[in-house]
Amino acid sequence: MTKPMVPSDAELLRLMLAGDEQAFTTLYRRHKGHxxxxxxxxxxxxxxxxxxxxxxFLALLRNGSRYDPARGSxxxxxxxxxxxxxxxxxxxxxxxxxxxxxxxxxxxxxxxQLIAGDDPLGDCTRNxxxxxxxxxxxxxxxxxxxxxxxxxxxxxxxxxxxLALDCPxxxxxxxxxxxxxxxLQKLRAAVRLDTTASxxxxxxxxx
Amino acid sequence: MNCQDFESLAxxxxxxxxxxxxxxxxxxxxTEGCERCAARLAEERALHTRVRAVVAELxxxxxxxxxxxxxxxxxxxxxxxxxxxxVLPMLIRARHWPSWRLAAVAAGILILIAVMTIFWRSxxxxxxQRDGRAGLPAPVITPQRPAPKMGGEPPVDRDQxxxxxxxxxxxxxxxxxxxxSSDEAEVVTQFYPLREGEDLTELESLQLVRIExxxxxxxxxxxxxxxxxxxxxxxxxxxxxxxxxxxxxxFVR
Numbered sequence: 447m448t449k450p451m452v453p454s455d456a457e458l459l460r461l462m463l464a465g466d467e468q469a470f471t472t473l474y475r476r477h478k479g480h481x482x483x484x485x486x487x488x489x490x491x492x493x494x495x496x497x498x499x500x501x502x503f504l505a506l507l508r509n510g511s512r513y514d515p516a517r518g519s520x521x522x523x524x525x526x527x528x529x530x531x532x533x534x535x536x537x538x539x540x541x542x543x544x545x546x547x548x549x550x551x552x553x554x555x556x557x558x559q560l561i562a563g564d565d566p567l568g569d570c571t572r573n574x575x576x577x578x579x580x581x582x583x584x585x586x587x588x589x590x591x592x593x594x595x596x597x598x599x600x601x602x603x604x605x606x607x608x609l610a611l612d613c614p615x616x617x618x619x620x621x622x623x624x625x626x627x628x629x630l631q632k633l634r635a636a637v638r639l640d641t642t643a644s645x646x647x648x649x650x651x652x653x
Numbered sequence: 654m655n656c657q658d659f660e661s662l663a664x665x666x667x668x669x670x671x672x673x674x675x676x677x678x679x680x681x682x683x684t685e686g687c688e689r690c691a692a693r694l695a696e697e698r699a700l701h702t703r704v705r706a707v708v709a710e711l712x713x714x715x716x717x718x719x720x721x722x723x724x725x726x727x728x729x730x731x732x733x734x735x736x737x738x739x740v741l742p743m744l745i746r747a748r749h750w751p752s753w754r755l756a757a758v759a760a761g762i763l764i765l766i767a768v769m770t771i772f773w774r775s776x777x778x779x780x781x782q783r784d785g786r787a788g789l790p791a792p793v794i795t796p797q798r799p800a801p802k803m804g805g806e807p808p809v810d811r812d813q814x815x816x817x818x819x820x821x822x823x824x825x826x827x828x829x830x831x832x833x834s835s836d837e838a839e840v841v842t843q844f845y846p847l848r849e850g851e852d853l854t855e856l857e858s859l860q861l862v863r864i865e866x867x868x869x870x871x872x873x874x875x876x877x878x879x880x881x882x883x884x885x886x887x888x889x890x891x892x893x894x895x896x897x898x899x900x901x902x903x904f905v906r
Contacts (some may be wrong), residue, residue: 465732467725474724482716499716505725507731576707598704599711626664630696633703 455520456513471475472602474503479601480521481528484604487595488532494539498531518609522602525610529592536588582632589624597622654683659690667697716808723860729897820833844892845874845902853892853900862894863905871904 453461453469455476461469478499485498505527506513513523583591583599596607597618604622607617662680684691719869853859865886871878888905 452811462728468726468730470728471725474721478721483711483714486711488716496716496720499720500724504727506727511690566896575703577712579703579707598701599708601708622664626700630700633700 448472454636456515459510459513459520462507470507473506477524478503479520481524484525484595484600485532486527487580487583488529488588488591489536490580494532496533497535498528501531502527519537522606522609525596525600525602525606526612529610533588549553578633578636582629582636586625586628590621590628593618593621594625594629654679656683656690659683659687660693662696663693664688666694667701671807677710701878706877709782718895719858719860722893722895723862725897726862726891726899727891730862841890842876842904844903846901847899851900856900857892858895859900862891862893864889864891 452471454474458469458473458476462473481502482495482499485495487494489495489498504593506524513520517523583594586594592611593607596602596610597604602610603613606619608618611618659680662676666677666680680694684694866889868878868883868885868887870889871887890905891899891902892901894900
């Protein structure tokens with residue numbers, strides 16, 4: 447028995463642009479998770495992740511014909527669009543919420559200043575280690591954060607990430623190394639701070 | 654292999670990817686004789702494990718159904734009217750603003766309305782003989798008057814138009830609609846239901862979609878259409894249910 451043919455992204459996109467609703471929903475289901483999670487990891491906010499997902503697929507509806515399969519995968523193309531949207535929205539948010547303080551050398555502020563999620567109750571119940579990793583990623587400067595999210599969390603190849611970020615593969619490689627070093631540094635600091643906080647809690651006076 | 658060579662391989666070694674057997678072996682042999690690089694590899698492996706755990710935790714995270722519905726509606730709107738390429742569905746932001754920002758926006762709107770009211774009253778009291786319509790924008794769309802007659806129509810109360818709020822929508826949709834309409838001081842009509850007998854307040858969630866329609870669409874809900882502008886695009890907000898079906902419409906100027 448032969449397996450049913452799975453249509454490629456390029457084929458689905460062609461059908462979608464011709465008005466095929468089934469092709470659109472298939473394409474959307476195939477990629478919506480990637481885009482949503484990318485935006486969520488980049489921003490730490492579900493509202494931004496939702497908005498980015500909407501905007502990316504609306505842009506695909508309007509300008510999908512600009513995608514060239516010869517240049518790379520549709521995943522890279524969509525991640526590139528999502529990245530631009532995320533940066534745009536984070537820039538708009540910046541006057542209200544200072545997510546990351548960057549110094550010239552790419553260092554960020556201590557992670558303790560960033561522990562103020564939208565959902566504090568949910569934060570408490572989530573796995574502590576995962577929470578620390580996500581917050582450490584959020585505290586990274588954008589240029590390192592986007593590479594780490596794409597290559598480590600989304601498992602894109604360096605070439606695919608380079609296409610999404612519109613930069614050479616060598617830049618992806620060097621940013622990934624630097625990003626890892628910063629991430630490890632933050633995680634070490636976060637674990638230390640956590641330990642200090644729990645020690646202090648143990649010494650609390652109830653008199 | 655020296656430490657510098659090892660550093661360039663550390664990530665790939667930790668992930669166990671993109672390396673041929675010989676290079677991998679050389680890297681691992683180096684860690685046996687170099688404590689620093691061994692610690693570096695252990696740290697990268699620990700980070701990789703943590704990243705995998707986060708990926709597993711997020712595996713089920715997907716956009717909510719309202720995003721699916723809104724996009725499906727946008728696709729349908731986009732494909733139903735391909736000839737009129739001016740139909741550009743714009744999904745209203747589903748952002749959850751902090752309460753202080755909402756309060757600030759609401760306060761701003763109230764102050765604006767108060768200032769406009771004072772200004773309008775003082776200007777009309779200075780010119781009592783002037784025709785009530787002369788200084789007003791005279792909106793083509795007249796809220797709460799689905800089919801007004803062209804002659805003998807009383808002057809439109811601008812305060813009433815500016816402060817017009819949808820009446821049958823849930824509070825969240827009204828709040829969003831109010832905040833959105835305040836951005837560019839838009840004049841909006843009331844919401845006209847598109848499905849008779851349905852109570853929108855009973856729906857779990859709603860989405861507003863801004864679209865453009867030909868001027869002739871005004872007649873569909875009983876609004877007057879100017880023959881000269883019948884082919885010009887008219888902005889409208891469509892209320893969508895979770896299933897992507899349009900429930901109500903209002904027109905915007």
